[in-house]
Amino acid sequence: MTGNAEVKVRIQDLSKAFHTNGHEIRVLEHIDLDVREGELVCILGPSGCGKSTLLNIVGGFLPASSGDVAIDGLPVRRPDPRRIFVFQERGVFPWLTVEGNIGFGISGLPATERAARIAHYVRLVGLEGFENAYPQELSGGMKQRVEVARALAVNPDVLYLDEPFGALDSITRLVMRSELLRIWQTERKTILFVTHDIEESCQLADRIVVLSARPGSIRRVVEVDLPHPRDLSSPRYLALRDSILEEIGLAHRI
Amino acid sequence: MTDGNRKSEIGNRDEGAPPLPVGPRLVESILLPVGTAAVLIAFWHAAVRLSHTDVFPSPLSVLRGVGELARKGVLARYIADSLLRVGAGYSLALVLGIPLGIALGWYSTAARAVNPVIQLLRPISPLAWIPVAIVLFGVTNVAAIFLIFLASFFTIVVAAMNGVRNVPGMYLAAGRNFGLSVPALFSRVIFPAALPRVLTGLRVALGVAWLVVVAAEMIAVNSGLGYLVIDSRNAGKRYDLVIAAMLLIGLIGLVLNTLVRQVERLRAVRWGFNAP
C-alpha cells in the first residue's frame, strides 16, 4: 500500500464509556487512527477490549462518548448503505433465500440489473446452484459468503467485518480468508476487520492495530509490508507474528 | 424403558438401531391411533352395556344422534353458526391485535404502560364478561362475537409484541445499515423475523377462540354447537346428542389447528420452527 493514498476513515481522540447500574465502564480511550482508501486494516485485541464497540461506533450504530469519526471528511452519525457491516454469519436473514439475501440492499434497482448483480455476486462468492436455498440449508462458511456477497452487492466503499470467521472451523476459516483477499483484490474496498486471532491479522492486514485490554487504547500499529499471497512459513512472516505475540505478552511456546 | 424405543420425531434416532423404512412407519402412525380408538370405543360400548345405564349413550347411539341431527338440518346450521362467530370475533382480534402488538413490541415505554392492563384483563375468563356483554349487546350474536374477540385478542397482542421484541438486534442493524426507512424496516425485516412466533400465537389464539365459542354458546345464544350441548341435556336428557356435539367440537378444533399448522410449514416461515 502506498503511504500517500487518501484518508478514507479518520478516527480522532475517540472515547467511549457505558453506564450501567450507576457504574461507569470505560471501554475505549483516546483512539486516533487514519485508514487510507483501499486499505485493509485489522483491529486486533483480546476479548472484551472494546474492538467491537469501536467498529460499531465507526459504523454509526453507537454514539461515541467523545471524539469524532469522519468518513471522506464527513462526520458519521448513523448507519449508511455506503458502508456495510458484516456480522458473523448470524446476520443472514433466515426468511430469505440466498438470492433474496444478496439482493436485499439493491431492491431499488430495475429487475434485470438486480438479477445480473445478484448473479455476479453469487458467482464471486462461489454459491452457484444454491441461489434458492434457505440459510438453514447452508453450512456456516456458505452463510458467511452470503453475508459478504450481500454487503458487496450494494457496492459500498467501506466494509466492516466483526470477527466474521470466528464461528467457522479452522479449515473453512483459512479458505474464507483467501476468498476475502481475492475479493478485496478485485473490488478494492476499504476494509476494517476486527479479530482476536493474531495469525488472521498477520495473513490479511496491510496494517495491524493492536489494542490493549479494557479500557481499549491503541498499543501499537504494525505496518505489514509483506506482499500477497503471503508465505506462511517465510521468516519474515514468522518474525512479524512473533513480534505481535510478544507485544501482547505471550511467549511463543505452548 | 428399552433403549430401542427412545426416539424423537425429528430424525435424532439411536445410532445403533437401523432406521425404520418409511412405509411401515407411516402405516404404524395411522394404525396405532386407529387401533387405540377402536379399543376405547369397544370399552365404552361394553361399559354402557354392562352398567345397563339408560342415560349415558353407547357409541352406536351417538352415531345415530349425529345422523338425526344431520337429517334435521340442524347439524350444518349449528356448525356454520359456531364457525361464523369464531370467524368474526377472531378476525376482529387479528385486525386490531396485530398492529397493536407490533407497536407495543417496538415502543418499549408504551409496552410498560399497557402491559399491566393486559396482565390484569387476561386471567379474567372471557365467560366472566358475559353479563357485561349482554348489557352492552343484548342476547345476540354480537355478544358472542365480543366474547370471542376478548378471548383471542390478548393472546394475539402478546404474541405480536413478543415477536417484535425478540427480533435479533443484528437483523435490525443490518436493515438499517442498508438504509431502510422505518416502514421498509417493518415490512422487510421486522415482520418476516417476527412471523414464526406470531403465527404460533395465532394458532393458540384460534384454539382459544374455539374453546370460548362453545362455552359462550352454552350461555349467551341459542344456536351453535355449544348450545347443542346444553340444549340436548336440558331438553330431555338427550346425552347421545351431548356426546355427539362434543366429538364434533373436538374434530373441528383439531381441523382448525391442523390448518394453521400447515401455514407454519410454508418454506418461508419454517426457519423459525426448528425444522430441518
Add this chain to the structure above:
Amino acid sequence: MARPAPIDSPPPHGRPARSSRSLVRALVPLSGIAVLILVWDVALSLGGGRSQLLPRPFAVVRAIAELAQKGFLLKHVVASLFRVTWGYVAAVIVGIPLGVVLGWYRRGGMAIAPILEILRPISPLAWIPVAILWFGVGDVSAVFIIFLGSLFPLTLTAMNAVRGVEVVHVNAGRNFGLRAPELLRRVIYPAILPQLIVGLRLSLGIAWLVVVAAEMIAVSSGLGFLIIDARNAGNRYDLVVAGMVLIGVIGIALDAIMRSLERSKAVAWGYTTILEGEQPDVAGGDAAGRAAVLP
C-alpha cells in the same frame, strides 16, 4: 424511534439523570392502569342507554368493600381456590407421568396422542353435562372440569418435552451406565424441567379460567357464581365487575408465583434455548407455550 440500535454485546447507552428517570420508569406501568380507569369512568359518564347499568370504577371499589364487610369476599375466593387446587393437583399427578411415558415410548405416544388432540379442543365446559351426570351438581363436578382443563395441556407439554430431550444427553447418561429409573431422575427430569414449569404455569392459568366459568354453571359459591348470581339476583353490576377485578388480580398473583419458579437457577438455562430467547419477564411471554387454553 424508541428502540436503540442494539448490535452485539455492547451494553445500552448511558442514562443521564438516573434518579428522575427511574421514578418515571416506575410510574409508567401505573399510568396504563390509570388511563384504563379514566377511560372506563369517562365512557360510562358519557354513554347512555343500557351502559348506564354498568358501574363506574368507584362503585366497584365500594362493592369490593361491601363484599369484604359481609364476609362474602373470603368465602368466594377460598371456594374458588379450593376447587382449583384439587383439580389442578389431580391433573399434575395424572398428566405429567402420563406425558413422560407417552414421550418416551414412541408407539405409545403415536397411539394415544391423536386422541388427546381430539379431546383437547373440546371446551372443558362442554363436559359439564357429563360431569353432572357422573358426579351430580357440586364441587366434584367443578373439580373434574378443572382437572380436564389442565390435564390435556400438561400431558402434551410433558410428552413433547421428553421427545425434545437431546439425544446426546440421553446417550451421555447411558454412557455413564445409568439404568432407566436413574436416567429418568438424573437426565430426563432435569432436562424437561424448564418446559414443564412453563407448562405448569400455563395450565394453572387455564385452571383459573375454567373454575370461574364452571362456577357460573355448576355450583353455588365461588367468584364465578358471584358474578352470575349478582347479575341474576337484582342486576348488581357493581358486584359483577368487582368479581371480575378480583378474578384478574388473583390470576396475576397465581401467575407471578409460578413465574418465580422459572427464575430459579436450576431451570433458568432452559428459557434461552427452549423458548428461543423468549424473555421470561416480558408481558406473559408465553405465546409459544400457551398450548390449549380456557373454557
